[in-house]
Amino acid sequence: MAVTIRLLGLFRQYGPPEPWVVPAGERSIGELLAEMEEKAHAGYIPIVNGERKSKAYVPEEGDEIKIMPLVTGG
Amino acid sequence: MYGYWGKLLRVNLTSRACRIDDIPEETFDLLLGGSALGAKILLEETPAKVDPLSPENKLIFAVGPFQGVKFPGNGKWSVITKGPLTGTFLESAGTGHWAPYFKQCGIDAVVFEGRADSPVYVFIKDGGAEIRDAAFLWGKDTIETGELIKEDLGDRRINALNIGPAGERMHPIACISCDGHSFAGRGGAGAVMGSKNLKAVAAWGTMEVPVHDPEKAAEFAKETFRLLSGQGEKFRAHGTPRVIVPLEGIGDTPIKYWRGDENKRGAALLGAPRYTEYLNVKPLPCINCPIGCHRHIRFEYPDGTVLEGNGPEYETIGMMGSNLLVEDLGAVAKANDMANRLGIDTISCGAWIGFLMECWEYGWITPRDTGGLSLKWGDPDVLLALVEQIGTMTGMGGWFREGIRGAARHIGGEAEKITVEVKNMDYPAHDPRAVYALGVNYAVGTRGACHERGNPQTSALGGYFPELGQDGPYDRQTPEFAAKTAVIHQDVSVLMNCMTICQFMMGGGGLTLTEIRTAYRYLTGKDVPVEELVKFGERAWQLQRIINVRDGLDRKDDTLPLKMTVPAMVGPRAGKTPTPHDRILDDYYELRGWDRNGIPTRERLESLGLGRFAAFLP
Ligand code: SF4
Numbered sequence: 292m293a294v295t296i297r298l299l300g301l302f303r304q305y306g307p308p309e310p311w312v313v314p315a316g317e318r319s320i321g322e323l324l325a326e327m328e329e330k331a332h333a334g335y336i337p338i339v340n341g342e343r344k345s346k347a348y349v350p351e352e353g354d355e356i357k358i359m360p361l362v363t364g365g
Numbered sequence: 366m367y368g369y370w371g372k373l374l375r376v377n378l379t380s381r382a383c384r385i386d387d388i389p390e391e392t393f394d395l396l397l398g399g400s401a402l403g404a405k406i407l408l409e410e411t412p413a414k415v416d417p418l419s420p421e422n423k424l425i426f427a428v429g430p431f432q433g434v435k436f437p438g439n440g441k442w443s444v445i446t447k448g449p450l451t452g453t454f455l456e457s458a459g460t461g462h463w464a465p466y467f468k469q470c471g472i473d474a475v476v477f478e479g480r481a482d483s484p485v486y487v488f489i490k491d492g493g494a495e496i497r498d499a500a501f502l503w504g505k506d507t508i509e510t511g512e513l514i515k516e517d518l519g520d521r522r523i524n525a526l527n528i529g530p531a532g533e534r535m536h537p538i539a540c541i542s543c544d545g546h547s548f549a550g551r552g553g554a555g556a557v558m559g560s561k562n563l564k565a566v567a568a569w570g571t572m573e574v575p576v577h578d579p580e581k582a583a584e585f586a587k588e589t590f591r592l593l594s595g596q597g598e599k600f601r602a603h604g605t606p607r608v609i610v611p612l613e614g615i616g617d618t619p620i621k622y623w624r625g626d627e628n629k630r631g632a633a634l635l636g637a638p639r640y641t642e643y644l645n646v647k648p649l650p651c652i653n654c655p656i657g658c659h660r661h662i663r664f665e666y667p668d669g670t671v672l673e674g675n676g677p678e679y680e681t682i683g684m685m686g687s688n689l690l691v692e693d694l695g696a697v698a699k700a701n702d703m704a705n706r707l708g709i710d711t712i713s714c715g716a717w718i719g720f721l722m723e724c725w726e727y728g729w730i731t732p733r734d735t736g737g738l739s740l741k742w743g744d745p746d747v748l749l750a751l752v753e754q755i756g757t758m759t760g761m762g763g764w765f766r767e768g769i770r771g772a773a774r775h776i777g778g779e780a781e782k783i784t785v786e787v788k789n790m791d792y793p794a795h796d797p798r799a800v801y802a803l804g805v806n807y808a809v810g811t812r813g814a815c816h817e818r819g820n821p822q823t824s825a826l827g828g829y830f831p832e833l834g835q836d837g838p839y840d841r842q843t844p845e846f847a848a849k850t851a852v853i854h855q856d857v858s859v860l861m862n863c864m865t866i867c868q869f870m871m872g873g874g875g876l877t878l879t880e881i882r883t884a885y886r887y888l889t890g891k892d893v894p895v896e897e898l899v900k901f902g903e904r905a906w907q908l909q910r911i912i913n914v915r916d917g918l919d920r921k922d923d924t925l926p927l928k929m930t931v932p933a934m935v936g937p938r939a940g941k942t943p944t945p946h947d948r949i950l951d952d953y954y955e956l957r958g959w960d961r962n963g964i965p966t967r968e969r970l971e972s973l974g975l976g977r978f979a980a981f982l983p
Contacts (some may be wrong), residue, residue, distance in 0.1 A: 299838060300827020301611045318849040332607055332638060334599040336875045341831050343877065357837060360827040362600055363820075363872030364608035364795075 294350040296323070303362040305331040313350065321346030324358065334361040366392045367577035368430030368889035369398070372472045373406075376487055378561050379420060379479030383494045388473060394891070395974055397863040398429030400456045402474055402906035404444025407454065408474075408908060413915045417447040417455075417553070418535055418560040420480040426476075426566065429865040430888050432468035433574035436586045437593050437874065438867035440464050440547075440651035442944070449560075449766050450537040450713070451788040451813045454912040455552040458747040458817070459917030460651040460867050461543030463524045463568055464964045470570030470857055481562035485534075486525065488518060489568040499564040504530060504705035507542035514567050517668070527565035528555040529708025531756055535559045537711040537768050545676035545941055546649055546659045547876075550710045551792060552812050557710050565969055577890035585884055593874035594655035600873040601648050602641065604658040605679035607827065609636025609687070609758055612679075615841075616938030617799040619688040621742060623785050623792070626933035635694055644676055652865065656874050666699055677701035677711070680816075683794025684715025687850050689748060691723060696745030700752045707756035712833075716791035717765055717772065718751045723783055729776055736760055785926045788813035788918075795822040797943040800841045802850035802891050803941030805953050808923040809851075809963070811909035818862065818906075819854030823872050831855060832878045832895045842941055848952035853899075860902035904973050907957075915981050920963040923950055 295310040306327045308333050320337045324346075327337055328334065338357040350356060373386045383831050388402075396402050403425040406924065415422050425445040431437050442464040448455025467475075471492045484499040497517070500508050507529040513524040516613055524544055532539035532555030539555030540548045549555075558564070576582050593657045600607070609928075612618045615631035620628045640646065644664050648657030660676035677685070681704075704711045724730045725740035732739070746973045754762035762771040773780040785792045790813025797804035798943040802821035807814035816822060830853060840844035857878070861868045863883075870876040878895040886892045915921075925946040932940045943949065954961065958969025967979045 297837075298827075299829075300825060301608070304611055304614055310573055326521060328599070332599055332603055336596065338831055341836065343831070343875075350385075358827075359597055359829065361873055361875050362607055362826055363605065363823050363828070363869055364612060364826070365605045365816075365869075 294356060295353045296356045296358060298358050299360065301333055301362055302327065304328055304332055314323065315350050315352040315354070317349070319347050319349050320344070320356065331360070336357060336361060337364065366393070367575050367640065368764050369393050369473050370471050370566050370574070374472045374475040374489065374494060375478065376475060377478045378481040378496070378563060381481070381496050383413040385472070385493070396632050396904060397864040397901045398473060399427050399443040400862040401901065402857060403443055403456060404905055404908040404912065406474070406476060407447070408912050408978065409590070410604055411447065415447055416450040417452065417557060421470065422557060424477040424554070424561065425474060425805065426467070427874065428468050428473060430462050430885065431866050432465045433576045433888050434582045434586045435489065435590070435653045436654050436884055437590045437872035437876065441865040441867050443862050443865060444541060444549045444553055444554045446557045447649055448554065448812060448961060449535065449556045450553040451790050453788055453812060453916070453918065455554060455812045456862065456909070457541070457542060457549035457551055458862050459526070459543045459547045459549040461524060461547035463526055463653040464513060464559070464865060465541050465652060466524070466567040466570050466575055467674050469572050471572045475559055475566070478562065478589055479562060484562050484564050486514065486565035486567065487563065487567065487608060489570070491570050491572050494615055496862050497630070502564045502681045504532060507708045508545045510565055510704055511545060511928045514565055520569065520740060521787055523567050523569045525565040526556045528848050529706055532554055532556055532565070532707045532981045534758060536709060536758060538713040539708050542705065542708055542768055544828060545705065548705070551712060551720045553976065560583050560616065562842060563846055568915065575887055578887045581891065582884065584885035587882065589876070590655045593870060593876055596604055597656040601657050602703065603637035603659050603741035603765065604648065606637040606640040606660070606682060607681055608679055611826070613687065613925055614937065615799050616933065616936055617796050617822060617825060618683050619792070620793050621690055622688060622723045622857060623928045624723070627936040628690070631687050635697065637683050640694060646676060649675065656869060658873060660870055662698060664782060669846060671703055672698055674702060675705060677744040680794045681711040681715070683710050683717070688715050688794065690743035691745050691748050692743065693745040696748055699849045700748050703749070703752045704756060709756050712793050713756050713791045714752060714784065716806070717755055717769060720769060720772065720784060721751065721761060724776055724780055729778055729780060734761070751869060770889070772924065774812045779842070782927055785928055786814060788922055790814045792926070796938070797869035798932065798938045798941050800825045801844055801949070802841070803848040804925050804929060804946060805847050805949045806855065808925055808946070808950065809953060813915060817858060817868065819851060819856070819858040821854045822870065824850055824854065828872055830878065833899065844945070845941070847943060848956055849947045851953060852956045855906055856899040856902035858902070859905045860899055863901050863905050899971060904975060907970060907975055910965055911978055911981050914944035914964055914983060920961070920977065922952065923963055
């Protein structure tokens with residue numbers, strides 16, 4: 292019962308660059324990424340199966356999740 | 366019509382006459398407003414090859430439909446003209462507190478024509494404008510000017526777009542300032558104001574913009590504000606200086622005028638989180654902004670002097686810090702403040718200093734040329750001295766009257782080979798060897814090398830557009846993806862400049878195209894699917910290209926500087942160059958519907974509803 296999370300861009304400097312497998316139905320994306328968000332000093336939008344979701348979303352079996360950082364540099 | 370007034374204010378500075386013309390609804394249906402509206406006016410009303418500093422050039426300020434409610438990021442405005450730095454089309458955009466009040470005057474755009482016989486400023490108010498004497502403002506810096514206009518009009522709420530002493534002197538990189546912390550920075554729009562003896566444009570309107578569904582529009586704006594405020598919390602904390610370290614980490618930030626490979630130490634010293642603490646930062650939001658990426662700083666120097674005000678952004682830190690190997694953040698903050706007050710673009714200013722330092726290193730300029738100054742890399746005193754000289758066009762600053770190409774001609778020899786520019790506009794602080802799409806994006810930039818139209822560097826940070834069918838950012842160092850990435854980012858970022866919404870609402874706050882579609886529907890009553898929305902961006906881009914092609918620009922002008930063909934020896938972009946440039950350019954032209962020489966085809970223009978503008982092509 293697993294879900295893959297792929298970190299994009301900036302976040303790859305703070306977490307696994309390869310897709311990362313987490314258990315489904317347990318913790319929300321916000322909980323899973325809390326530590327990394329702090330380390331990266333950057334917010335993000337979870338994109339689940341191509342759709343934007345909130346951080347409160349709890350991943351379900353088979354989900355493909357991409358983490359798009361919210362940070363930009365002018 | 367909803368979301369717009371359908372009104373264009375014309376101010377003839379020669380005759381000192383003001384008039385209001387109608388703008389038909391079809392124009393907004395085709396072009397939205399802002400950047401595209403300005404391009405249309407410029408194309409139709411100025412002759413080919415008009416001298417940017419002549420009275421015949423026009424200076425247009427325009428906004429879009431989003432100033433009708435308190436929509437997040439609607440402090441944005443666009444200024445459109447022929448640019449003195451490049452001689453091409455120029456659109457520059459700023460934020461601040463001006464745009465919504467301008468719209469509430471009952472107009473969507475203002476065109477300045479002619480030239481006043483003495484310094485003036487224009488006060489736009491409900492349904493009209495007043496031309497006022499500006500002799501008392503001439504010579505004042507951008508901050509003083511804003512304050513003096515508030516006093517002159519007896520109302521501290523009134524904001525004025527204005528120029529500093531550089532604009533008055535028609536400096537080729539003079540910018541237009543708003544509130545002292547937001548700038549239409551690039552390409553010299555401030556010089557066009559100076560050429561017209563126009564010191565400032567104040568605006569204060571109280572009229573309610575007609576909105577299709579005012580209740581829903583206001584409610585949706587409020588909801589979106591709350592959403593973006595939450596999503597943008599981290600970006601608010603550190604602003605754009607946050608990306609100095611990660612962008613250096615992928616080789617994107619300029620080092621030693623594009624010759625250095627790595628600068629980890631410099632990035633850590635200049636970027637956030639250190640920046641935030643060292644300069645005592647507070648976020649400084651523009652009007653209706655849920656993020657506040659601008660930085661208010663308070664810094665005490667060792668000699669006890671205090672600098673309080675607007676702090677440097679990513680671009681300034683990149684060009685005046687890392688680019689010059691300057692690691693002293695206090696000096697970069699000071700240089701930023703000097704440039705802002707004089708009213709010059711910090712990007713080109715930093716590029717020019719880097720160019721001079723390199724010429725010094727090679728011995729092409731000597732103490733006799735520099736007045737005894739040793740132009741050593743990393744020297745904060747040299748940075749400050751050269752900002753002063755460039756800003757006032759004195760000493761070595763005088764070499765740049767025609768931009769970097771002019772300075773290279775002045776120095777002679779090989780100097781022209783080391784410049785990093787397109788169409789005479791210096792590269793901003795993002796390296797195409799790290800993100801290949803930047804090479805072609807800069808090359809075809811309608812105002813020269815520009816990172817805001819589009820901004821493919823955001824794809825390297827992880828940004829992409831799922832609503833446009835992307836399933837992730839395209840690989841940043843694969844030549845086959847370069848043109849595609851540039852096109853998608855150009856269309857979206859130019860769309861934002863037609864809507865006149867701050868682009869950081871997307872990249873920093875997570876605003877989606879779907880949310881823009883919904884808000885646009887409430888504002889105007891028109892429902893436009895997202896794939897159609899981005900076509901507004903493309904239309905604006907094609908019109909801008911037509912203006913340049915009419916003046917004789919084509920493929921030969923869409924260049925990649927020599928340095929970009931030289932890979933790094935070590936570090937994250939070792940062995941990488943955005944080449945072959947010609948092939949990437951071919952891909953780009955094909956995606957844009959241009960012929961092999963970079964000329965828009967009639968078929969493509971017709972498919973976008975722009976067929977009648979083909980008549981302007983040679
Ligand atoms: S994000 Fe920054 S530039 Fe944009 S409106 Fe807010 S403060 Fe201004």
